[in-house]
Amino acid sequence: MSGKTLNALLTAGAVVLAGMLLAWANAGLDNYSIRILNLIAINAILAVSLNLIYGFGGMFSLGHAGFMAIGAYTSALLVLGPEQKEMMWMLEDIVWPLSVIQIPFWASLLAGGLAAALFSLVIALPVLRLGGDYLGIATLGFAEIIRVLITNSASVTNGSLGIKGIPPHATLYVNYACLGLALYCVVRLLSSNFGNVIKAVRDDEVAARAMGIDTFRYRVLAFCLGAFFAGIGGALQGNLITTIDPKMFNFLLTFNILMIVVAGGLGSITGSVIGSVIITFMLEWLRFADSPFEALGVTIPGVPGMRMVVFALALLALILYRREGIMGMHEFRWEWLFSRRRKKP
Amino acid sequence: MTAPILQITDLTRNFGGVVAVNGFNMTVEHGMIAGLIGPNGAGKTTVFNTVSGFYRPNAGRIVFEGRDITGSPAHRICRYGIARTFQNIRLFGNATAVENVMVGGHVRRKKQWWMPLVFWPGVMEEERSIRSRAEELIRRVDLERYRNEKAGALPYGAQRRLEIARALATEPTFLLLDEPAAGMNPQETEELMQFIKRLRDEFGLTILLIEHDMKVVMGVCERIWVLDYGRLIAEGDAERIQRDQRVIEAYLGDSIDAAADGGGERAGAGPESGTEGESC
Numbered sequence A: 001m002s003g004k005t006l007n008a009l010l011t012a013g014a015v016v017l018a019g020m021l022l023a024w025a026n027a028g029l030d031n032y033s034i035r036i037l038n039l040i041a042i043n044a045i046l047a048v049s050l051n052l053i054y055g056f057g058g059m060f061s062l063g064h065a066g067f068m069a070i071g072a073y074t075s076a077l078l079v080l081g082p083e084q085k086e087m088m089w090m091l092e093d094i095v096w097p098l099s100v101i102q103i104p105f106w107a108s109l110l111a112g113g114l115a116a117a118l119f120s121l122v123i124a125l126p127v128l129r130l131g132g133d134y135l136g137i138a139t140l141g142f143a144e145i146i147r148v149l150i151t152n153s154a155s156v157t158n159g160s161l162g163i164k165g166i167p168p169h170a171t172l173y174v175n176y177a178c179l180g181l182a183l184y185c186v187v188r189l190l191s192s193n194f195g196n197v198i199k200a201v202r203d204d205e206v207a208a209r210a211m212g213i214d215t216f217r218y219r220v221l222a223f224c225l226g227a228f229f230a231g232i233g234g235a236l237q238g239n240l241i242t243t244i245d246p247k248m249f250n251f252l253l254t255f256n257i258l259m260i261v262v263a264g265g266l267g268s269i270t271g272s273v274i275g276s277v278i279i280t281f282m283l284e285w286l287r288f289a290d291s292p293f294e295a296l297g298v299t300i301p302g303v304p305g306m307r308m309v310v311f312a313l314a315l316l317a318l319i320l321y322r323r324e325g326i327m328g329m330h331e332f333r334w335e336w337l338f339s340r341r342r343k344k345p
Numbered sequence B: 001m002t003a004p005i006l007q008i009t010d011l012t013r014n015f016g017g018v019v020a021v022n023g024f025n026m027t028v029e030h031g032m033i034a035g036l037i038g039p040n041g042a043g044k045t046t047v048f049n050t051v052s053g054f055y056r057p058n059a060g061r062i063v064f065e066g067r068d069i070t071g072s073p074a075h076r077i078c079r080y081g082i083a084r085t086f087q088n089i090r091l092f093g094n095a096t097a098v099e100n101v102m103v104g105g106h107v108r109r110k111k112q113w114w115m116p117l118v119f120w121p122g123v124m125e126e127e128r129s130i131r132s133r134a135e136e137l138i139r140r141v142d143l144e145r146y147r148n149e150k151a152g153a154l155p156y157g158a159q160r161r162l163e164i165a166r167a168l169a170t171e172p173t174f175l176l177l178d179e180p181a182a183g184m185n186p187q188e189t190e191e192l193m194q195f196i197k198r199l200r201d202e203f204g205l206t207i208l209l210i211e212h213d214m215k216v217v218m219g220v221c222e223r224i225w226v227l228d229y230g231r232l233i234a235e236g237d238a239e240r241i242q243r244d245q246r247v248i249e250a251y252l253g254d255s256i257d258a259a260a261d262g263g264g265e266r267a268g269a270g271p272e273s274g275t276e277g278e279s280c
Helices: A002-028 A031-056 A064-079 A082-088 A096-100 A105-127 A132-152 A172-191 A193-203 A205-210 A215-241 A251-264 A269-290 A306-321 A334-343 B044-051 B074-080 B097-108 B123-140 B156-168 B186-203 B214-220 B238-243 B245-252 B256-262
Strands: A293-295 A298-300 B006-015 B018-028 B033-037 B059-064 B082-084 B174-178 B206-210 B223-228 B231-236
Touching (some): A002 A031, A002 A172, A002 A334, A031 A064, A031 A172, A031 A193, A031 A215, A031 A269, A064 A105, A064 A215, A064 A251, A082 A096, A105 A132, A132 A251, A172 A193, A172 A215, A172 A269, A193 A215, A193 B123, A205 A215, A205 B074, A251 A269, A269 A306, B006 B044, B018 B033, B018 B044, B018 B223, B018 B231, B033 B044, B033 B186, B033 B214, B044 B174, B044 B206, B074 B082, B074 B097, B082 B156, B097 B156, B123 B156, B156 B186, B186 B214, B206 B214, B214 B238, B223 B238, B223 B245, B231 B245, B238 B245
Parallel strands (some): B033 B206, B033 B223, B082 B174
Antiparallel strands (some): A293 A298, B006 B018, B006 B059, B223 B231
8 A cells, every 4th residue: 555655745745846847948948849848748649549549449540630720620610709710711701600609728639539539439339349450440531521521612711821920828738737637637547447348458369258248338448548648639730830721730740740649668657658758759859860960980962852862861770679669568567667677775 | 956957958050051059959957067079070060169159040939047148249158158169279378377367257247347447336346246257167176376377378288277267267167168078198187087076066057068079078968968060879877888889880980990990099170160250
């Protein structure tokens, strides 16, 4: 029991420390660094949500960009004021209820998550009967359908013009608070017996059914929960860059998140967080490769896209030498930190 | 002891043109240890899969504790009180022994999945009781030293016992064991026989088992049903089955190699090997 209280205290301490670090970063860092920190938080939310679906639920889903698009659009449409919307919708006039509604930012975030979850429920019912690669293809198709729908329903979404001037509500604090909440929810659920059950469904569906588990229901549940957090992640991203358009939510976005999840470790929340830190940071840091630089005495001319080559090589190395990702299926534990510390002296 | 716990009437199940089970009848009384035997491919596992809800019967009725469960999905049948193990062990290999058993306990929970998020009253108590019940079952099947080991890394005999513990966690009244002695040496088989009897007495279970090892079948089963080519060819206690001419013919037949079936070989051929089938 004392071990548990100690862990709770340590976690509380870590949260306070993280808050202090954020306050320091917010005051002392330049805009570019803060932007990277923001992206890390949002990517971590997205990676954790995909991990819930793919890593823990065992459902190979490539629909994340679609869920993000729904979240981002729902939030943007609800948070903007009526005058702004009237001005921006040039192709067609905006439809009635949306033209007058304006709700607070936090409520729009929640609405974005719920809209994504609702949509995921609609596609889960037919699609989750599929398994493996087929599910991947079906969800990928649905994400594309969402994109096309958004492009073509100009009276709701302003079509291909996108939405601009979204108020920049997604500050450093907001993003990390959302990450904290998402982590709390996911970790708490997975450490309850629900976590054992969802992993059981992933590992052996037949045995899980014999144990009285309605496996389809649990798969739908995990899928919708993942979509919910993906919707919130998308909403945050829209509020961070203040402009969204349908082209943003293409397959590449899903691919980036999938990369974080696989690199971090399928079935590890810690891995997803670490993965999003490393990969978000690396994608920025590697920008030097796009400009001319000197390596081993050879001058390499600036080739645009060079950083993606370097990045792909790094990923290749990771997959070759550590296929299970950075964390495998393990999670961070305080005991784990301290038993190591004890061994050192 | 009034009404039978399980009553199967005229059960038929086809796979394409193959009739795996043909007009099978069976009545199991409360508290009995019953055996279902027959040569490879006789349709024993198909009977199991139909009773446990993995296959939908083509014809016939299955009544469990007075309730018609014909065609109910597997997870609901488990909730009614029928638990099973698998011929080819199906544990959750990545999870620890205790976690495996906790999954079994999940079916009896009363709280909803989201309740832990908001510390709903009673939800933590329920989580703790699922865990402590799992630990208790682990102790009772004598797996304490493996409790935090990955289930996939356990020795074979331990995996068999863990699978039974997991089934017991669903709080069944009726337990289906599919070849519990497969792959065990004589010493382990002897222990298993004691274990099965103990299970029935301590948990107040009714047990139906499929087994190729005749020592086990004759040693523990109070009543035995014999299947051959999907048909019931004999029914009765051990003594009667051993003397039954049709049973002897089914096992020995006119070719000598069929006799090997009696020696505890793991089954393979025929429609009954489709344990992982999901045709329902």
